[in-house]
Amino acid sequence: MALSLFGIIALVLILARAIAELLLSRLNERHVRAHTSEVPPAFREMIDDTTYRRSVDYTLAKSRFGDVVTVYDTALLILILFTGVLPWAFGKFTAAFGTSVWAMAGFLFAAGVALSIISLPFAWYAQFKLEDRFGFNTTTIKTWVLDRLKGLLLAVLLGFPLLVLVLKLIEWTGPNWWIWAALLVIAFQLLVMLIAPAMIMPLFNKFTPLPEGSTLRERLFALARRTDFPTRSIEVMDGSKRSHHSNAFFTGFGRFRKIVLFDTLVAQLAEPELESVLAHEIGHYKKRHVVKLLGVSIIGVFIGFAAIAWLARQEWFYRAFGFEYHAGFAAANIVPVMLLFALLTETISFWFSPLLHVWSRRFEYEADAFARVTMGDAQPLIQALRKLTERNLSNLTPHPFYSSFYYSHPTLFERERALQSS
Numbered sequence: 001m002a003l004s005l006f007g008i009i010a011l012v013l014i015l016a017r018a019i020a021e022l023l024l025s026r027l028n029e030r031h032v033r034a035h036t037s038e039v040p041p042a043f044r045e046m047i048d049d050t051t052y053r054r055s056v057d058y059t060l061a062k063s064r065f066g067d068v069v070t071v072y073d074t075a076l077l078i079l080i081l082f083t084g085v086l087p088w089a090f091g092k093f094t095a096a097f098g099t100s101v102w103a104m105a106g107f108l109f110a111a112g113v114a115l116s117i118i119s120l121p122f123a124w125y126a127q128f129k130l131e132d133r134f135g136f137n138t139t140t141i142k143t144w145v146l147d148r149l150k151g152l153l154l155a156v157l158l159g160f161p162l163l164v165l166v167l168k169l170i171e172w173t174g175p176n177w178w179i180w181a182a183l184l185v186i187a188f189q190l191l192v193m194l195i196a197p198a199m200i201m202p203l204f205n206k207f208t209p210l211p212e213g214s215t216l217r218e219r220l221f222a223l224a225r226r227t228d229f230p231t232r233s234i235e236v237m238d239g240s241k242r243s244h245h246s247n248a249f250f251t252g253f254g255r256f257r258k259i260v261l262f263d264t265l266v267a268q269l270a271e272p273e274l275e276s277v278l279a280h281e282i283g284h285y286k287k288r289h290v291v292k293l294l295g296v297s298i299i300g301v302f303i304g305f306a307a308i309a310w311l312a313r314q315e316w317f318y319r320a321f322g323f324e325y326h327a328g329f330a331a332a333n334i335v336p337v338m339l340l341f342a343l344l345t346e347t348i349s350f351w352f353s354p355l356l357h358v359w360s361r362r363f364e365y366e367a368d369a370f371a372r373v374t375m376g377d378a379q380p381l382i383q384a385l386r387k388l389t390e391r392n393l394s395n396l397t398p399h400p401f402y403s404s405f406y407y408s409h410p411t412l413f414e415r416e417r418a419l420q421s422s
């Protein structure tokens with residue numbers, strides 16, 4: 001098919017992002033290689049030579065794998081968008097199943113499933129080759145397959161009805177459909193956040209309350225009381241079922257809130273360090289970061305739907321990707337735009353990631369400062385961060401450009417400096 005002007009612009013944007021990603025990764029690799037000969041002075045007391053070399057190898061291996069994925073994804077996206085396969089599939093689908101809301105939701109759902117199947121080999125390689133080579137993988141094939149099947153089941157039970165409702169809203173509410181659709185999606189997100197700790201997360205992991213009377217439990221509950229952080233339970237999650245990587249988070253809200261520690265984290269850190277990690281997590285809550293992030297995601301949903309509604313009135317947008325344009329508020333007119341928007345959105349959002357990261361890093365510094373004040377000392381958190389960086393073989397020397405695009409957290413060095421400076 002011949003490219004229209006907007007088609008050319010879209011192609012340029014897709015290529016620009018891919019080239020930027022490959023350049024950033026090259027820049028980062030060079031930066032890491034420049035420091036391979038010895039452990040950088042700032043980290044000498046926390047990491048030995050062998051572990052440092054492994055962290056460099058891990059970083060480079062992930063980087064090379066990332067490059068392959070970038071090239072593959074970009075080539076695939078260009079093929080999907082510009083060979084006419086989408087309008088062809090859409091035509092076949094509507095000829096077979098009609099243009100009812102159910103059929104249109106079915107089309108979007110089938111497209112989503114097809115795209116995730118295409119990326120399965122890479123997910124498999126990352127888990128069973130890359131992570132395995134560096135001793136992180138503990139996932140069995142059975143767990144991996146079951147995870148995917150459970151994900152699909154959740155998509156059928158939750159995602160599909162949501163799609164049907166969004167498309168129904170187009171026919172029910174006409175020109176303002178996108179406002180109603182955004183409100184519906186936001187309500188749905190809040191509902192999922194509410195039910196996830198009790199109904200979704202247990203499908204994937206086992207959660208065990210810290211044993212009654214253990215010193216760790218007492219220490220962490222004392223911290224929760226001291227910081228006036230209402231929580232009913234502190235639970236340990238069997239993260240080791242999938243990987244040796246470690247983490248901590250809290251989830252749910254109101255009286256459904258619970259604090260979750262990975263078993264791998266509990267195994268790696270001493271009690272004061274675990275307390276400081278929890279204090280950091282509580283800091284996110286106390287500084288209202290959770291509410292602010294939620295606010296941004298709500299704005300994001302509105303912008304997304306407004307963009308879809310606007311594009312759905314632009315004939316050139318349909319034509320650029322080989323679709324026929326029909327005006328009017330019917331699901332079948334807007335579904336192609338939804339699919340194209342989903343495919344193209346990261347091409348644009350990629351360029352905004354440094355901005356978002358500046359913001360999320362400020363939150364990390366604030367949570368770190370909260371932990372320091374709460375603990376009365378920066379040392380436990382510094383020790384915890386050092387251990388986690390070492391165990392996870394994190395890159396100690398990322399290039400600043402690279403980290404600005406990909407890191408939502410400041411680097412270890414930056415966090416230590418901030419913790420020690422006040």
Ligand SMILES: [Zn+2]
Nearest residue numbers: 280284364367
């Ligand atoms: Zn944090």
